[in-house]
Every structure is written in structure tokens, then in C-alpha cells.
């Protein structure tokens with residue numbers, strides 16, 4: 001896990017820290033980052049020592065300024081083929097993780113940057129964060145799940161406005177829209193994420209996983225089906241607790 005080039009992956013006290021690490025390019029998301037993130041997500045999913053994960057960006061200026069435009073504009077066809085393969089898998093993998101995931105974002109949070117944050121469960125932003133989905137202006141659509149995850153988080157009309165106009169929004173508006181849970185100072189961003197992570201990791205991993213599944217899977221079901229899912233997960237947990 002230590003020989004990554006554009007992601008720093010660390011584990012400390014049951015918390016995984018994932019740092020997008022191309023600060024010279026505002027942590028733009030390139031093929032290398034996709035390959036490394038795929039491995040990191042697999043590790044978070046499977047490693048019992050990881051109870052919760054925090055995602056953040058290296059450097060002062062950005063969480064992530066979106067897909068790497070140099071690859072987007074010039075990638076030769078084998079690279080594109082590889083890109084498509086990873087695109088197909090990585091967002092499904094991200095969203096299949098049932099452990100709690102926290103995004104702690106600052107500076108530019110654009111395109112894939114927002115979409116990574118949207119694959120997390122709780123989003124904290126620093127006061128300097130700026131959010132945008134510039135894809136329409138590039139004649140593409142969000143391709144990292146954003147067209148599906150954004151409306152599920154902030155609602156259909158707001159998501160349509162942001163995606164169709166490419167309008168950028170600042171941290172405080174992001175909080176009002178419920179795109180982020182909290183806005184904190186830049187200085188407090190990591191410690192605020194760690195406070196949350198420490199609180200969460202004290203609880204039963206199975207209860208956390210089931211609660212996350214009940215909510216995230218339930219949102220795509222009818223109320224009736226959602227209640228059935230809740231009952232099923234609740235009963236399973238009850239039986240485990242009774243045996244344990």
C-alpha cells in the first residue's frame with residue numbers, strides 16, 4: 001500500500017486516510033489516480049482494521065479540480081479503453097462499501113472531485129471550498145456517478161440547475177443545499193473529520209454497516225420495500241447481538 005504515486009494511503013487507529021496527491025495539478029483525477037484509488041477502495045472494503053475512512057486532498061488549493069484535462073483531450077485509444085474499464089468498475093466499488101466514508105474537502109471541488117465526495121456518506125467542507133460540475137461546458141456529462149448521486153443528495157431541481165448551468169457554488173451555499181453537512185475553517189477541517197470518525201468508529205461495525213445499507217439501499221426502494229429491508233437488517237443484527 002505504500003508505493004502509490006498519486007494517492008497517499010494511511011491507516012491509524014482504525015481510520016483509513018486517503019489523500020489525493022497531485023497538488024501541482026490541483027489533484028486532477030488521472031488514470032494513475034483511478035488505478036490507485038481502485039486498489040485503495042478494495043483495501044478499505046476488505047480490511048477489518050479499517051472502521052471508517054477519510055478522503056481529502058493534498059496541498060492548499062484543491063480537493064480535486066476534476067478529471068485530468070490533459071488526458072481527456074489527448075489520450076490515445078488504449079488509454080481511453082483502460083479509462084472506460086476503470087470507470088465502469090470504480091464508482092460501483094466506491095458505492096458498494098458499507099463502511100462509513102467521510103469527505104473532508106477544501107479549495108476547488110470540481111467534476112470528479114464532487115463526485116468522489118458524493119460517494120462518501122458525510123461531507124465536511126472548509127470555508128474556502130468551491131464546488132462545480134463543469135462537464136456540460138466540455139460537451140460531456142458527469143461520468144463518475146454524479147448525475148445519479150447529486151440529485152439523490154440535493155434533489156432533482158437543484159442538481160439539474162448545477163449540472164445544466166455549470167454554475168459554481170461556495171461552501172455556505174453548499175451547506176444550505178445540503179451538499180455538505182458542515183462548513184468549518186480550513187484549519188479545523190481534518191480535526192473536524194477526525195472527531196466524527198472517532199465518534200463513529202466506537203460503534204459496532206456491523207450496526208454501522210447495516211444502518212448505512214438501510215439508508216442508502218432504502219432510498220432506491222418504495223417505502224414499503226424500505227421498511228422490509230429495515231426489518232430484515234434489524235432482525236439479523238438482533239440475532240447476532242443475542243448470540244454474541
Ligand code: COA
Pocket residue numbers: 024025026028029065066067068069070108110111112134135138
Ligand atoms: N486537469 C489537468 N490539470 C489541471 C486541472 C485539470 N482538471 N486543473 C488544474 N490543472 C493544473 C493546471 O494546468 C496548472 O498546471 P501548470 O501549473 O502546470 O500550468 C495547475 O493545475 C494549476 O492550475 P491553474 O489553472 O494555473 O490555477 P488557477 O487558479 O488559475 O485556476 C481552476 C484554477 C480550477 C479554475 C482551473 O485550473 C480550471 O478551470 N481547471 C479545470 C477544471 C475542470 O474543468 N475540470 C474538469 C472537470 S470535468
